[in-house]
Each structure stands twice: as structure tokens, then as C-alpha cells.
Amino acid sequence: MIRIFGLSDFPVVRGPFDLDQEIIACLKRAPLQLGCGDILVIAHKIISKAEGRVVDLRQVEVSSQAQELAARTGKDPHLVEVILRESRELIRVDQGHLITEQRLGLICANAGVDRSNSGEPDRVVLLPSDPDETARRIRAALAGEFGQEMAVLIADTQGRPFRVGAIGTCIGIAGMAPLCHLGGRDDLFGYTLQTTVEAVADELCATATLIMGQSDEGAPLALIQGYAYQPQPGSSGELLFKPEQDLFRA
Amino acid sequence: MIRIFGLSDFPVVRGPFDLDQEIIACLKRAPLQLGCGDILVIAHKIISKAEGRVVDLRQVEVSSQAQELAARTGKDPHLVEVILRESRELIRVDQGHLITEQRLGLICANAGVDRSNSGEPDRVVLLPSDPDETARRIRAALAGEFGQEMAVLIADTQGRPFRVGAIGTCIGIAGMAPLCHLGGRDDLFGYTLQTTVEAVADELCATATLIMGQSDEGAPLALIQGYAYQPQPGSSGELLFKPEQDLFRA
Incomplete structure (x- = not known):
């Protein structure tokens, strides 16, 4: 079972503020027992505001x-x-x-x-300067405060080609592999082994967005428990095709 | 709080079979209390197999x-x-x-x-013939059996432009609105009201895919509890741009 908790009482602040301390305080106020392997998903907007990216x-x-x-x-x-x-x-x-x-x-x-x-x-509001770096810093702060190794994801809600509506998407990551490589034979006669890749970081951010809402009135933090990810430093760049790989770039 | 349960003991069957009855039996075996407003997400492959779409x-x-x-x-x-x-x-x-x-x-x-x-x-294995129709039929069967109005989503794992990896995507729906319209001013000076749209059905299928796994060894059914959707007949076509609306179609 996977569980997702929305944390809605993050303060509405103006101008730069200590994001890490506000996140820690918000988690402490929540009726939650944090554990190793939990995933904290953060809506990018509170990061941008903390960084003054306005x-x-x-x-x-x-x-x-x-x-x-x-x-x-x-x-x-x-x-x-x-x-x-x-x-x-x-x-x-x-x-x-x-x-x-x-x-x-x-x-x-x-x-x-x-x-x-x-x-x-x-x-x-602009996107954060370096969401991976921010995710790493927050992850370290959480480990220091709570003594738990967690993963941190930063989510934005983005549109996409072909499909109506925006969905939560991962733009920053720390502590987990953004992709899950599922070995599988894609060749018809078993001559070639190919690999199927699932973008689990995007799926987790889509999940968190369900509970966050999209407006400032929503919950800018979501905690996901029970999803067994692969611990790794992680980089959101792994989720992006190189231009020459993308059929829809040209 | 949103909770997602994976149901992994769906039988491995060959050839056509009674999908609705197998789903009902699988739900009855699970240690779950079904409720009104629950969402059952079904991996498309068991539907295709039941329909002989092989x-x-x-x-x-x-x-x-x-x-x-x-x-x-x-x-x-x-x-x-x-x-x-x-x-x-x-x-x-x-x-x-x-x-x-x-x-x-x-x-x-x-x-x-x-x-x-x-x-x-x-x-x-091909995609199901008419996933919306199948979702409607299964939804009715669940209401008849359990006396609960639930939503049913059919998921496929699909790649996308620009981003590496596949994610769970909604290809069939019954009982809920696939899109959530978030009223919001998008115009800079408040002269125009625009609407932001979140593809919640895709986010729910992405969520379910986290617990389903992608292989036949995974769980082909997932139950999502605690997500407040908008009850509606629903149609997966609402998730698709018309060709002339899509910037990446041309």
C-alpha cells in the first residue's frame, strides 16, 4: 500500500525566507511519523518564492x-x-x-x-534556479533533523503534447533514481534484449499533485509512504531526452 | 490522505475469460473494504486478453x-x-x-x-476495442455486486515527447471527470478569466502504475481510496487534443 499525505499549513510568505526550516516546522506540526524511505514532494512555487525567483x-x-x-x-x-x-x-x-x-x-x-x-x-514566479541542488540540500536538512534518509522531489504542473490538461512532473530530485529500468525482451524472437524504462519520479510527482491541488490554497508539500524506490543520488536531467533523441524536437 | 492498494493475485489466464467476474473475485479476496468514491484502476492488458485482442x-x-x-x-x-x-x-x-x-x-x-x-x-497484445465502454460495464458490475458507486479507469504505460521513460496514462474511464477545471486568472491584469485544467485521470493512472509494476508479474488492479473526484459519466476522448489544437501534431 502506498499512502500520500498532503501538508496544507505551510505559511503564505512574501519575499525570501528559510525554506528548509519552514518545511521542517510544517512536517513537525503534521500528525505524521516520518520514516526511512519516505518521499517528500515539494511544489516548486514555494522554492521559487524562497529563492526570490519572482x-x-x-x-x-x-x-x-x-x-x-x-x-x-x-x-x-x-x-x-x-x-x-x-x-x-x-x-x-x-x-x-x-x-x-x-x-x-x-x-x-x-x-x-x-x-x-x-x-x-x-x-x-520563475522556476527554481537549480531544483536538484535545492532537493539535495533539503534532503540533507531532513536527515539531520529527523535522522531519516528520505527522497525529495520537486514538482511542477506541466502540459504536454497530444493530451489535454497538465499533470505533476518532476523538475528536481535527490536521493532516488528517477527512472526504473525494467528488463524485458522487446525483440520479437528474443534475439535482442531491450529495456523498458518507467519514469517513476514523474509518476510520484503526478501522484503528489493529486493531493496538492494547483493553487496557492492547496498543499505545497506531500509525503508519500510505502513506495520502494531505488536509492541513488538522482538527477532530474535523467528525465530529459537529448535533443537528437527526441522525435518531436525537430 | 490518499491510499493505493495493489491487487496482485489476478489469475494468469489464456484466451477469452469473464473479466468482470475475475475482477469481482479478486476484489473479494483482497483484505479491502470497498467504498463509494473508490477508484479501480485496471491495467489494459487483462482487458485486451479477455477480449481476445491478441x-x-x-x-x-x-x-x-x-x-x-x-x-x-x-x-x-x-x-x-x-x-x-x-x-x-x-x-x-x-x-x-x-x-x-x-x-x-x-x-x-x-x-x-x-x-x-x-x-x-x-x-x-493490442489495446482494448473500446476501453470506455469496458470501463462503464465493469463499473456497473461493481455497483451491482458491491452496492458502491465507484469510478473505473483503464491504464496503459506510454512514452511521451521530451521526457525519458513511460508513465501510466488513462485510456478508458467511467464514473468520473477525467479533467479537473481549476478556475484561475491567467491574464496579467485580470481582464480575462482563463481556466487551468489538470488531467487527474492521467495522474491517477500514473499513481496506480507505481504499484502495478509493468510486467505480467505485477498487480493488474489497483484500488485508490481517498481521492475526491467529480462524479460524471466521463470519456477518455476528453483527454485528447483535436489535431488542430495540438502544437506538436503538425
């Missing part, structure tokens, strides 16, 4: 490329400028959408820049 | 198109022929991969045809 659009100077893309997509030019600064490459611009390779290598809408205009319509 | 590749006559695609991809021509028969349209053929629009409208590798060569290397 931009006031009124202070953004708009380039001519951003002006042109804003005209094509009907988006705010200041927002497009921020998206471009967060991106390595434009992947698709169509039907009012802007899909880019975000600087971490993720391919997603708007480079993960979220208007999240709850009260502050001129501010946007 | 093809002996030795009996497949290969068309010239299949021969040509087999040469391009390095796949078995008989397998390619079956994939083509299950497909409406070729989406990508590259690097040994064949991505098609399967006849249900799903875009996936090999039209969901699975070699699954456990003991029978010349047989392949």
Missing part, C-alpha cells in the same frame, strides 16, 4: 524579439521578455502558446514562468 | 507499406503490419520508432501494440 513585470525592459513574439501570441510583452530570458531555445510558437526549452533543459509552456496573480498581478 | 504474428499478411516501414525502422514486418492496422495515421517514423494515432485517437508508440513476449514470442 519578477516585477513593470521593471522588465522589453526587447524587440519579445515585442514581436508578444504580437504573434497575444501575450504581454513584459511576460514574453521574462520567458525569453528563462529560455535556451524556442520550440513552438503557435495558437497563442509559447513552448520553449527552459534553461534547465525542460521543454514546457512559457519556460515555466507563472503569472500566479494572486493579489499581485504584475509579478511572476 | 494476434499471432505468423498469421499476418504483410502489406508493401508495412514492408517499407519495417525496413526503415528495423522492426518486424508482421508487427508493423499489425501496428498499421491499429492506426489511423502515421505521426513520426524515425530512429527505429513508429509513433501513430491509434484508432481510438491516442498518439503513442506502435499504436499500443505490445509484444509482451512472455513465453509466446509470436503473439502481440
